[in-house]
Amino acid sequence: MHNNGNHSNQLLFQQEKPSLFADVIVPIYLPKILTWSIPAEWNNRVQQGSRVIVQVGKSKRYAGIIKRLHTDVPGLYETKPILEVLDEAPVVMPEQLRLWEWIAQYYCSTEGEVMMAALPAHLKLSSESVIQYNDGHTVAIQELSDKEYILTEALEIKQQLNLGEIQSLLDSNNVYPVVKKLVEKGIATVWESIQETYKEKTETYVLLAPVYRNEAALEKLINEWQKAPKQLDLLLSFLHYDRTEGQVTKAALLKKSGVTSSVLEGLVSKGVLQLEKRSVDRLPQVAKQLDVNIQFSAAQKTALQQLQESMQQHAVTLLHGVTGSGKTQLYIQLMAEAIQRGEQCLYLLPEIALTSQIVRKLRQHLGGYVGIYHSKFNANERLELWNKVKSGEIQVVLGARSALFLPFCNLKLIVVDEEHDSSFKQYDPPPRYHARDAAIFYASVCNAKVLLGSATPSLESYHNCLQHKYGLVILTERYGDLQLPDIDIIDLKQVPESRKQKVILTEAMKERINQTLQQNKQVIVFQNRRGYAPYQLCGTCGWIPKCDQCDVSLTYHKSTQKLHCHYCGTTYPLAKTCGACGSQDFRQKNFGTEQLEELLDQTFDNAVVARMDTDSVRGKHSHENLIRQFEDQRIQILAGTQMVVKGLDFDHVGLVCIPDADGIMRFADFRAAERAFQLIEQVSGRAGRKGEKGKVVVQLFDTANPIIPFLQQHDFPAFYQYEVAQRQLFFYPPFSRLIMLQCKHKDQTTSWMACDALAAWLRTKYDKYISGPAEPPINRIRNEYITELLLKLPRNAAFLEQAKADIKTAIVEMQHQEAFKRVRVSIDVDPQ
Numbered sequence: 167m168h169n170n171g172n173h174s175n176q177l178l179f180q181q182e183k184p185s186l187f188a189d190v191i192v193p194i195y196l197p198k199i200l201t202w203s204i205p206a207e208w209n210n211r212v213q214q215g216s217r218v219i220v221q222v223g224k225s226k227r228y229a230g231i232i233k234r235l236h237t238d239v240p241g242l243y244e245t246k247p248i249l250e251v252l253d254e255a256p257v258v259m260p261e262q263l264r265l266w267e268w269i270a271q272y273y274c275s276t277e278g279e280v281m282m283a284a285l286p287a288h289l290k291l292s293s294e295s296v297i298q299y300n301d302g303h304t305v306a307i308q309e310l311s312d313k314e315y316i317l318t319e320a321l322e323i324k325q326q327l328n329l330g331e332i333q334s335l336l337d338s339n340n341v342y343p344v345v346k347k348l349v350e351k352g353i354a355t356v357w358e359s360i361q362e363t364y365k366e367k368t369e370t371y372v373l374l375a376p377v378y379r380n381e382a383a384l385e386k387l388i389n390e391w392q393k394a395p396k397q398l399d400l401l402l403s404f405l406h407y408d409r410t411e412g413q414v415t416k417a418a419l420l421k422k423s424g425v426t427s428s429v430l431e432g433l434v435s436k437g438v439l440q441l442e443k444r445s446v447d448r449l450p451q452v453a454k455q456l457d458v459n460i461q462f463s464a465a466q467k468t469a470l471q472q473l474q475e476s477m478q479q480h481a482v483t484l485l486h487g488v489t490g491s492g493k494t495q496l497y498i499q500l501m502a503e504a505i506q507r508g509e510q511c512l513y514l515l516p517e518i519a520l521t522s523q524i525v526r527k528l529r530q531h532l533g534g535y536v537g538i539y540h541s542k543f544n545a546n547e548r549l550e551l552w553n554k555v556k557s558g559e560i561q562v563v564l565g566a567r568s569a570l571f572l573p574f575c576n577l578k579l580i581v582v583d584e585e586h587d588s589s590f591k592q593y594d595p596p597p598r599y600h601a602r603d604a605a606i607f608y609a610s611v612c613n614a615k616v617l618l619g620s621a622t623p624s625l626e627s628y629h630n631c632l633q634h635k636y637g638l639v640i641l642t643e644r645y646g647d648l649q650l651p652d653i654d655i656i657d658l659k660q661v662p663e664s665r666k667q668k669v670i671l672t673e674a675m676k677e678r679i680n681q682t683l684q685q686n687k688q689v690i691v692f693q694n695r696r697g698y699a700p701y702q703l704c705g706t707c708g709w710i711p712k713c714d715q716c717d718v719s720l721t722y723h724k725s726t727q728k729l730h731c732h733y734c735g736t737t738y739p740l741a742k743t744c745g746a747c748g749s750q751d752f753r754q755k756n757f758g759t760e761q762l763e764e765l766l767d768q769t770f771d772n773a774v775v776a777r778m779d780t781d782s783v784r785g786k787h788s789h790e791n792l793i794r795q796f797e798d799q800r801i802q803i804l805a806g807t808q809m810v811v812k813g814l815d816f817d818h819v820g821l822v823c824i825p826d827a828d829g830i831m832r833f834a835d836f837r838a839a840e841r842a843f844q845l846i847e848q849v850s851g852r853a854g855r856k857g858e859k860g861k862v863v864v865q866l867f868d869t870a871n872p873i874i875p876f877l878q879q880h881d882f883p884a885f886y887q888y889e890v891a892q893r894q895l896f897f898y899p900p901f902s903r904l905i906m907l908q909c910k911h912k913d914q915t916t917s918w919m920a921c922d923a924l925a926a927w928l929r930t931k932y933d934k935y936i937s938g939p940a941e942p943p944i945n946r947i948r949n950e951y952i953t954e955l956l957l958k959l960p961r962n963a964a965f966l967e968q969a970k971a972d973i974k975t976a977i978v979e980m981q982h983q984e985a986f987k988r989v990r991v992s993i994d995v996d997p998q
């Protein structure tokens with residue numbers, strides 16, 4: 167409890183004028199960072215990066231982080247004193263504070279929001295009401311009701327109780343009226359109190375009493391033992407475990423020896439054994455041992471050398487290595503070398519690629535040097551890792567994007583694996599940061615190197631390589647003399663007319679699956695789920711209608727019976743005649759993984775079919791289980807979404823099927839082609855990783871799609887040249903920077919009008935850079951209607967900074983209008 171000193175502290179301020187001030191970041195949304203004063207007596211206790219308790223508004227207290235200490239007396243408002251200093255040493259490093267500041271600034275967020283994303287729950291603290299007894303009250307017992315009396319008496323003994331304790335005391339959930347009465351009568355006061363909730367995990371250990379740690383004394387004791395044979399048995403088994411395992415917990419001893427705790431207590435009361443509570447490490451203990459005797463192929467050796475050279479010269483290097491080329495092996499080698507130099511490394515992966523496969527691989531080679539930071543870990547585990555990273559005890563962290571916020575003390579290498587993956591971008595809640603880009607900034611602060619890796623780099627990163635901003639190392643061969651899989655195309659337009667509507671798996675695809683199963687190989691069937699918004703497609707030539715101005719596929723809206731561009735908002739009548747071949751044969755398309763799984767199950771009697779998507783892997787371990795089962799070949803056919811794509815490494819996949827490639831290529835998004843190339847190349851890359859060359863079969867209508875030949879040749883550079891020309895033509899990234907604004911309101915018209923008002927305001931300066939307002943494909947989330955405005959801005963730092971400032975002003979102006987007061991606006995810089 168931290169309350170006790172408060173009253174006297176406040177008195178102190180009135181006597182001594184504070185000369186030191188702290189800008190404190192608090193974990194709530196505040197447009198500006200506020201300043202508090204430091205009571206003079208604490209001048210030597212406060213440090214940048216340590217936590218203090220401050221009061222915001224009338225009663226809310228928060229644990230905030232000191233961003234800066236200074237002596238500039240704030241002119242505009244009277245500062246309040248900080249109430250408590252929580253840490254003697256900083257919990258956040260100066261480099262981290264710079265990262266927070268950069269994220270807040272670049273992504274139009276606030277440092278408070280970044281703090282909420284960055285700190286483990288336990289360091290954020292929780293605030294709960296506590297009732298405090300007032301010793302000086304003069305109320306007589308007769309004036310109290312029964313309940314009031316019970317509570318008063320309890321408070322007198324305990325001095326303070328929280329609401330939960332009062333509820334159980336009075337055996338009622340409705341204790342407020344009683345509390346209120348006591349407050350009115352001056353018997354108690356209500357505090358918003360802050361408590362640290364981190365509890366060390368402790369366990370009771372059994373020890374031999376000191377007198378018997380002497381062999382002779384122990385022997386004598388056992389030889390002369392009389393009565394209580396159960397106690398003797400227990401003592402003997404204790405000695406056995408103590409010698410074999412080094413330490414014995416109470417729970418383990420009772421379980422192993424099968425006796426009750428009263429037998430153990432008997433030995434304790436005789437002074438033979440002792441019990442001791444000790445804190446235990448939550449993170450599993452693995453020996454700190456390196457095992458990196460990797461035999462690299464000639465191509466890998468060359469790549470490794472080039473990487474080392476490139477990283478000397480460039481802050482950022484991209485490793486473009488085809489699927490199965492052994493990029494992971496190279497990272498491990500580089501990290502092992504860093505460990506030997508005493509440095510820290512961060513290995514970032516998209517959340518769902520963070521599977522036990524990669525954990526096992528890292529543990530195998532880097533042992534106990536590795537810590538894992540994962541959303542599945544609980545708050546205690548996260549805090550422990552936080553502390554071990556801070557002390558330097560953990561040298562390698564494997565984690566998803568939020569691992570970037572750990573307090574590294576000697577970070578020298580950041581690996582961003584699968585760097586093209588859009589899930590590195592946080593969407594909600596803010597800060598909407600991109601972990602790859604934030605990592606590049608953070609590395610510059612820490613003097614660390616960044617290594618981006620992918621078989622299908624993002625256009626942005628590859629562009630930076632060709633501009634010589636990043637180093638580029640390429641690895642064009644698979645490990646083990648394996649060739650990349652052949653990609654065969656099945657033209658759905660050729661499938662007999664009468665059955666066109668329903669064909670999900672063509673006969674040709676089924677035959678391939680059968681052949682693969684007969685060879686005792688496994689099959690992955692990929693169905694993209696993001697394609698749930700229905701789209702129109704020409705049944706004759708596969709043409710998909712696109713927006714004239716935005717170069718993105720149009721989305722079919724059932725409610726309006728129109729085609730919508732979700733970038734600029736233009737609507738088009740439903741297509742009746744194909745713009746490419748003139749045919750009038752249009753169809754609405756989409757089907758999901760569930761239907762696919764069912765169909766596969768019915769079609770292939772002898773195979774075990776499983777599905778991997780976000781619906782099927784809800785439970786904590788089900789994703790891991792599925793991966794294990796597939797590794798062990800207990801499943802023959804795995805149908806799944808993106809989840810089966812992310813960096814998985816299976817030995818026996820002979821065939822990958824993509825039954826609806828049209829659905830991948832028609833995202834209503836300027837990144838459609840890039841995403842499609844990435845997805846198809848990545849999922850294809852799961853085939854034939856060991857043993858022999860794999861096969862990929864792709865079904866689609868749109869066989870004329872220009873990206874198909876690039877995929878069949880696995881030719882990323884050629885794809886890049888093609889796609890980058892399109893981007894330049896329509897002024898999309900990497901040539902521009904995008905900022906997406908979303909207005910949200912429960913009334914659709916208000917949402918639209920607000921967005922329109924924003925657009926009008928911004929048009930005075932940015933007219934040629936604005937598209938919209940427009941409705942996104944999913945235009946209503948949690949009862950709020952969403953209207954979007956997209957800005958495509960030139961990539962000029964000063965210009966962008968000004969634009970961001972103008973956007974913030976425009977939002978404030980818009981919200982000043984009475985009708986739009988409740989419209990919420992989100993800003994997404996570099997939307998994915």
Ligand SMILES: Nc1ncnc2c1ncn2[C@@H]1O[C@H](COP(=O)(O)OP(=O)(O)OP(=O)(O)O)[C@@H](O)[C@H]1O
Pocket residue numbers: 460461462463466487488489490491492493494495620621645813814815851855
């Ligand atoms: N030098 C090596 N010695 C032994 N095995 C290797 C070596 N290099 C790669 N491998 C094996 O080859 C397979 C593919 O390697 P890895 O998973 O690192 O590829 P990757 O480049 O990360 O592929 P992807 O981009 O598809 O995820 C793995 O099973 C890996 O263990």
Ligand SMILES: [Zn+2]
Pocket residue numbers: 713714715716717731732733734735736
């Ligand atoms: Zn458009």
